[in-house]
Amino acid sequence: MNNAIEVQKLRKEFKAYSSRSGLTGAFRDLFTRNYQIATAVNDISFTVKKGEMVGYIGENGAGKSTTIKMLTGILTPTSGQISVNGMNPHKEREKFVQTIGVVFGQRSQLWWDIAVQESFRLLKKVYKVSDQQYDDHMNHVIRTLDIEPLLDKPVRKLSLGQRMRCELAAALIHNPPLLFLDEPTIGLDVLVKLKIREFLKEINEKYNTTILLTTHDLTDIEALCERVIMLDEGNVIYDGALKNLKETLGEGKELQFQFLEKVDLAAVKHVTDGMPVKWELDERDLIFTANIEDSDELISRVITAVAAVFKIKDMKINETSTEEIIRNIYEKGAVDVG
Amino acid sequence: MFYVSMFFQYLSQYLKTRLQYRADLFVEFFSDLLSQAINLVFILVVFGHTNLLHGWNRDEIIFIYGFFLVPYAVFSAFFNIWDFNERYIVKGELDRILTRPIHSLFQIILERLELESLFGAITGLAVMFYAGSRLGIELHWYDPFLFIVFVIGGALVYGGVFIMLACISFWADARTSLMPMMYNISNYGRYPVNIYNKIIRFVLTWILPFAFVGVYPAAFFLGKNEWYWYSFITPVIGILFFVFSVLLWNQGVKKYRGAGN
Numbered sequence: 001m002n003n004a005i006e007v008q009k010l011r012k013e014f015k016a017y018s019s020r021s022g023l024t025g026a027f028r029d030l031f032t033r034n035y036q037i038a039t040a041v042n043d044i045s046f047t048v049k050k051g052e053m054v055g056y057i058g059e060n061g062a063g064k065s066t067t068i069k070m071l072t073g074i075l076t077p078t079s080g081q082i083s084v085n086g087m088n089p090h091k092e093r094e095k096f097v098q099t100i101g102v103v104f105g106q107r108s109q110l111w112w113d114i115a116v117q118e119s120f121r122l123l124k125k126v127y128k129v130s131d132q133q134y135d136d137h138m139n140h141v142i143r144t145l146d147i148e149p150l151l152d153k154p155v156r157k158l159s160l161g162q163r164m165r166c167e168l169a170a171a172l173i174h175n176p177p178l179l180f181l182d183e184p185t186i187g188l189d190v191l192v193k194l195k196i197r198e199f200l201k202e203i204n205e206k207y208n209t210t211i212l213l214t215t216h217d218l219t220d221i222e223a224l225c226e227r228v229i230m231l232d233e234g235n236v237i238y239d240g241a242l243k244n245l246k247e248t249l250g251e252g253k254e255l256q257f258q259f260l261e262k263v264d265l266a267a268v269k270h271v272t273d274g275m276p277v278k279w280e281l282d283e284r285d286l287i288f289t290a291n292i293e294d295s296d297e298l299i300s301r302v303i304t305a306v307a308a309v310f311k312i313k314d315m316k317i318n319e320t321s322t323e324e325i326i327r328n329i330y331e332k333g334a335v336d337v338g
Numbered sequence: 339m340f341y342v343s344m345f346f347q348y349l350s351q352y353l354k355t356r357l358q359y360r361a362d363l364f365v366e367f368f369s370d371l372l373s374q375a376i377n378l379v380f381i382l383v384v385f386g387h388t389n390l391l392h393g394w395n396r397d398e399i400i401f402i403y404g405f406f407l408v409p410y411a412v413f414s415a416f417f418n419i420w421d422f423n424e425r426y427i428v429k430g431e432l433d434r435i436l437t438r439p440i441h442s443l444f445q446i447i448l449e450r451l452e453l454e455s456l457f458g459a460i461t462g463l464a465v466m467f468y469a470g471s472r473l474g475i476e477l478h479w480y481d482p483f484l485f486i487v488f489v490i491g492g493a494l495v496y497g498g499v500f501i502m503l504a505c506i507s508f509w510a511d512a513r514t515s516l517m518p519m520m521y522n523i524s525n526y527g528r529y530p531v532n533i534y535n536k537i538i539r540f541v542l543t544w545i546l547p548f549a550f551v552g553v554y555p556a557a558f559f560l561g562k563n564e565w566y567w568y569s570f571i572t573p574v575i576g577i578l579f580f581v582f583s584v585l586l587w588n589q590g591v592k593k594y595r596g597a598g599n
Binding site: 069100111125 | 351433
């Protein structure tokens with residue numbers, strides 16, 4: 001068994017009632033209800049190997065959460081096969097959840113009114129973790145996440161960042177081989193984000209923990225995941241390495257110039273006549289941006305040409321960001337990556 | 339065994355939570371005692387005007403009422419699920435419950451313990467002793483044991499009915515207003531069922547068997563031979579209804595749709 005997650009033709013449909021408008025409509029709704037079947041997840045298949053860190057991304061309503069809920073045994077699929085850690089999540093729920101850890105960024109696992117360590121203590125009993133296992137594993141977790149000083153505070157008095165770190169620790173009490181994170185960094189500041197990322201990397205290396213992560217923050221994905229699965233309207237539209245996505249779809253580079261003197265766009269355009277360059281001007285900051293193909297020779301030629309004529313104050317070479325790539329994909333609707 | 343130890347773990351968690359708010363705890367303790375005392379006076383005043391009702395005298399009716407308060411208190415302490423729909427379905431708290439390795443219903447019961455409701459049992463016992471002594475009821479060695487069995491049976495009847503009501507939320511989208519109505523219906527079990535017409539009596543015995551929470555088991559202690567048969571099936575009805583409600587729950591959980599994030 002090398003796969004932590006195997007999903008085949010997984011489908012989830014919801015019945016959605018639509019109400020008619022007006023008072024007469026409301027009366028008619030009493031007797032015959034209109035409903036439509038909405039497909040949240042549309043026959044998707046994928047596998048995740050043990051020890052992989054996979055980013056699961058998509059717009060709001062693309063079916064991410066629904067998939068995660070089916071994988072964790074919360075929802076029953078309409079059709080299709082799921083095997084997670086060799087088990088069927090909703091059939092053997094109570095045995096199955098012993099082998100997974102779950103963090104829902106917007107929901108708390110911890111007891112609101114009591115000290116964090118009391119929550120840990122109870123969860124330790126719930127997951128039947130022995131004292132020795134707990135000490136071995138959790139002391140390390142607590143140290144790495146730096147939550148020692150928070151342990152005797154009630155959860156309601158913690159800040160969001162502090163709480164999130166405790167949530168993460170709580171999900172790991174039974175040292176699960178598979179971890180589901182649903183937007184774990186939502187609303188957190190940069191430092192906490194970095195800490196959480198480092199920690200995830202560490203447990204992945206140390207225990208070979210498989211991690212499935214959904215997030216809207218693509219920097220999380222870039223920092224952690226080699227592989228991404230991208231979802232749109234319930235379909236998998238890309239499944240593969242993040243790097244490939246960037247190489248194939250990262251269409252060219254951006255050169256940004258700021259000049260010492262006042263320069264107008266036509267003059268700049270004139271300098272690079274004959275080269276395949278698209279100029280844009282940010283009027284407010286007077287930043288001139290050249291969008292060009294990713295070719296080393298062309299980049300040097302443009303820079304040489306511009307520098308020869310104008311005095312340059314500042315210059316940047318940017319790769320197209322992942323965010324931009326993904327926005328492009330959603331605009332086009334599909335991806336063809338070899 | 340695991341479930342017994344979990345019960346005590348959650349219980350200690352519950353106590354810790356309560357002890358967090360010291361002032362609140364004292365205020366609540368006194369307000370509970372006070373409300374029970376008022377309840378007691380109220381019962382005596384109200385029933386002071388009744389005399390004979392279809393073969394039941396005043397003290398017997400008070401006794402039944404007193405008995406009813408005990409299983410009701412047990413029910414309120416352990417099956418605090420009247421807001422299941424809002425709390426767990428609409429807010430999606432059930433997601434969290436379902437990711438833990440304990441039966442979902444058991445977890446909800448544990449999370450929602452409200453042991454202060456047990457104060458009601460004290461009132462109930464006081465009422466029973468008051469009425470019992472006026473009726474000159476003798477206490478046999480087996481009475482306390484049967485009392486406990488009947489109380490558990492009654493609490494299970496109550497629990498079963500309310501769990502089934504909670505299960506409706508798994509299938510129906512809309513909030514149901516059935517819960518308050520059911521609390522009203524359940525009150526009919528406090529009075530002798532033969533004062534009602536046949537249909538209501540049938541409903542209170544077999545469909546919504548609230549008569550098994552009050553009048554039937556209490557009749558045993560009052561020495562009403564003609565009701566003994568009903569008294570003794572109290573635990574059976576309790577277990578049947580409870581088991582059925584748990585099976586229904588298990589089916590319902592599969593239908594859970596989750597709340598959007």
